[in-house]
Amino acid sequence: MAITLSGDQAIPGPPLSSRLTPAQVWGIALLAPYMLVFLAFVVYPVCYGLWLARQPASYVALYNDPVFARAAVNTLIFLVIGINIKMLIALFLSGFFAQQRTWIRWLSVIFILPWAVPSIPTILSVRFMLNPEWGMVNQIIFKLTGDDGPNWLNDPTVALAMAIGVHIWKSLPFWTLILITGRLAIAHDLFEAAEVDGASWWQKFRYITWPSMQTLYITCTLLSMIWTLGDFNSVYLLTGGGPADLTHVLSTLGIRYLRLDQLSLAMASIVCAMPFVLPLVYFMMKRLSR
Amino acid sequence: MKLPTFREVATEARLLLIGIPVFIWTMVPIYHMFLFAISPKEDAFSGKMWPDHPTLHNFSIVFHQQHYFLRDFYIQFWNSVVIAAAVGALTLFVATAAAFSISRLKVPGGRVVMNLALFTYFIPAAFLAVPMYRTMGNYGLLNNHWSLILAMVTIASPYAIWVLKQASDKLPVELDEAAVMDGATTLQIFRLVYLPLMMPSLVAIGTYAVLLAWNEYLYAFLLLSNDQDITLPVALGNFLSADDSPWELLMTTGFIYALPPAAIYYAFRRYMVGGLTAGAVKS
Numbered sequence: 001m002a003i004t005l006s007g008d009q010a011i012p013g014p015p016l017s018s019r020l021t022p023a024q025v026w027g028i029a030l031l032a033p034y035m036l037v038f039l040a041f042v043v044y045p046v047c048y049g050l051w052l053a054r055q056p057a058s059y060v061a062l063y064n065d066p067v068f069a070r071a072a073v074n075t076l077i078f079l080v081i082g083i084n085i086k087m088l089i090a091l092f093l094s095g096f097f098a099q100q101r102t103w104i105r106w107l108s109v110i111f112i113l114p115w116a117v118p119s120i121p122t123i124l125s126v127r128f129m130l131n132p133e134w135g136m137v138n139q140i141i142f143k144l145t146g147d148d149g150p151n152w153l154n155d156p157t158v159a160l161a162m163a164i165g166v167h168i169w170k171s172l173p174f175w176t177l178i179l180i181t182g183r184l185a186i187a188h189d190l191f192e193a194a195e196v197d198g199a200s201w202w203q204k205f206r207y208i209t210w211p212s213m214q215t216l217y218i219t220c221t222l223l224s225m226i227w228t229l230g231d232f233n234s235v236y237l238l239t240g241g242g243p244a245d246l247t248h249v250l251s252t253l254g255i256r257y258l259r260l261d262q263l264s265l266a267m268a269s270i271v272c273a274m275p276f277v278l279p280l281v282y283f284m285m286k287r288l289s290r
Numbered sequence: 291m292k293l294p295t296f297r298e299v300a301t302e303a304r305l306l307l308i309g310i311p312v313f314i315w316t317m318v319p320i321y322h323m324f325l326f327a328i329s330p331k332e333d334a335f336s337g338k339m340w341p342d343h344p345t346l347h348n349f350s351i352v353f354h355q356q357h358y359f360l361r362d363f364y365i366q367f368w369n370s371v372v373i374a375a376a377v378g379a380l381t382l383f384v385a386t387a388a389a390f391s392i393s394r395l396k397v398p399g400g401r402v403v404m405n406l407a408l409f410t411y412f413i414p415a416a417f418l419a420v421p422m423y424r425t426m427g428n429y430g431l432l433n434n435h436w437s438l439i440l441a442m443v444t445i446a447s448p449y450a451i452w453v454l455k456q457a458s459d460k461l462p463v464e465l466d467e468a469a470v471m472d473g474a475t476t477l478q479i480f481r482l483v484y485l486p487l488m489m490p491s492l493v494a495i496g497t498y499a500v501l502l503a504w505n506e507y508l509y510a511f512l513l514l515s516n517d518q519d520i521t522l523p524v525a526l527g528n529f530l531s532a533d534d535s536p537w538e539l540l541m542t543t544g545f546i547y548a549l550p551p552a553a554i555y556y557a558f559r560r561y562m563v564g565g566l567t568a569g570a571v572k573s
Contacts, residue, residue: 026476027397030387041444049421116555118505120523121544125323139337230414251416270417281412
């Protein structure tokens with residue numbers, strides 16, 4: 001692979017090639033494929049998207065679309081409730097899986113499945129389980145109580161709760177795994193010393209585990225927020241945004257506008273999420289590039 | 291044999307009290323999918339926990355493509371395989387080259403590129419999908435497998451570069467220096483010193499990229515649309531458009547589709563857990 005530096009020939013002074021060591025020339029050449037991918041599929045789309053979202057008329061239209069307001073509220077509920085429940089369970093389970101037991105090791109191998117298998121068949125499986133007539137859940141409720149169960153996906157509040165449940169089911173293993181790694185990194189003698197001093201489990205958590213894991217936990221929560229904003233599958237595959245477009249979140253709403261060929265609305269709805277995203281991105285960049 | 295003390299029994303019971311619900315929670319949707327796959331239609335819709343007459347008939351229908359929705363099953367399965375393999379190979383190429391360049395060759399501006407790469411990681415996937423869909427249209431790549439491959443490489447690379455750079459930084463500089471003393475060129479160092487030492491991380495990253503591409507739904511659904519070009523998850527999604535969806539066949543196909551990633555994950559689990567989480571808890 002050769003690097004052409006012909007563009008620099010016009011510049012007076014020594015050609016660039018003589019100022020760079022061969023290793024640096026290779027360095028640039030090896031970095032080039034990624035730079036091309038990044039420019040073509042991240043920089044260009046983002047700039048183009050912002051350009052498409054430039055017209056104030058789009059935002060007026062968005063503001064007048066009741067689906068948008070509902071989607072914004074749903075997104076907020078998804079983020080605040082969904083993520084905190086998920087991360088707290090992950091924190092709790094990381095302690096459970098850190099226990100040394102053969103059966104717990106086996107369980108941890110099974111526990112990872114939701115993360116490893118594709119979303120589409122599993123989420124559709126849940127969707128059928130929640131079917132009011134033939135679904136397994138309501139059949140069990142009927143057998144136990146003799147009453148018909150609720151119509152899980154027909155009430156927007158319940159349907160959104162179910163979508164949050166699916167999201168947790170899918171992403172809990174990943175975050176638990178990360179938090180287990182964090183937990184195992186804590187020096188063991190700290191716990192032994194605490195044990196000798198007769199500390200309760202809560203004291204051990206409060207004074208050893210939590211201080212060591214706090215930063216990791218917060219980083220994970222922030223990253224999880226960004227990824228949850230981009231989670232299209234949990235809502236789309238479970239409810240399709242229904243009933244009556246009441247369970248949309250910003251990610252499914254953007255794609256909905258895209259499918260309706262309203263590209264500037266799609267981009268505008270995404271731009272509206274920027275006040276959420278940018279502080280997260282800023283904080284994450286600071287944390288990770290340290 | 292020592293009898294367990296009361297305290298040990300109590301601890302074990304408490305752990306089981308957590309473990310059993312965790313097991314049920316994890317397995318129910320997967321078991322439900324499996325149950326549908328081995329049930330005749332009547333049993334599947336009756337809410338039984340185990341069919342009266344378990345059967346492999348659904349698998350036979352899928353493998354013989356004996357349903358309108360399954361006409362293109364093999365070609366769609368093959369599309370998934372080709373795309374996942376291409377994404378794995380390309381991601382490895384792009385990310386390994388970049389990580390070597392940044393970490394070992396200390397290319398000027400490498401640090402900036404790393405941070406820029408992380409930026410991709412912080413754009414929510416469904417948000418990037420909207421402009422990317424139009425971009426692929428502008429490039430004339432819509433309905434072409436390359437659009438999905440390139441989109442997935444874009445999404446997999448930042449994390450791949452990041453993990454590989456962390457791993458590269460751990461390799462001692464003396465190795466490179468010794469190789470240079472022996473007269474090795476940069477490319478020889480890359481091929482003969484660097485790649486062999488990085489093997490475990492490369493396996494982890496390759497697996498990660500393949501699984502990401504295999505399991506992807508949204509980008510596949512947006513970028514590909516012809517029945518002959520789509521991947522299996524998009525075909526599964528299309529099942530839903532019918533009023534009378536054959537759910538037992540949908541679940542059977544879904545089960546078949548979910549097997550390879552589970553198998554790949556378990557085959558490479560050792561590498562994946564170590565390789566992919568190592569970077570996460572660095573700071």
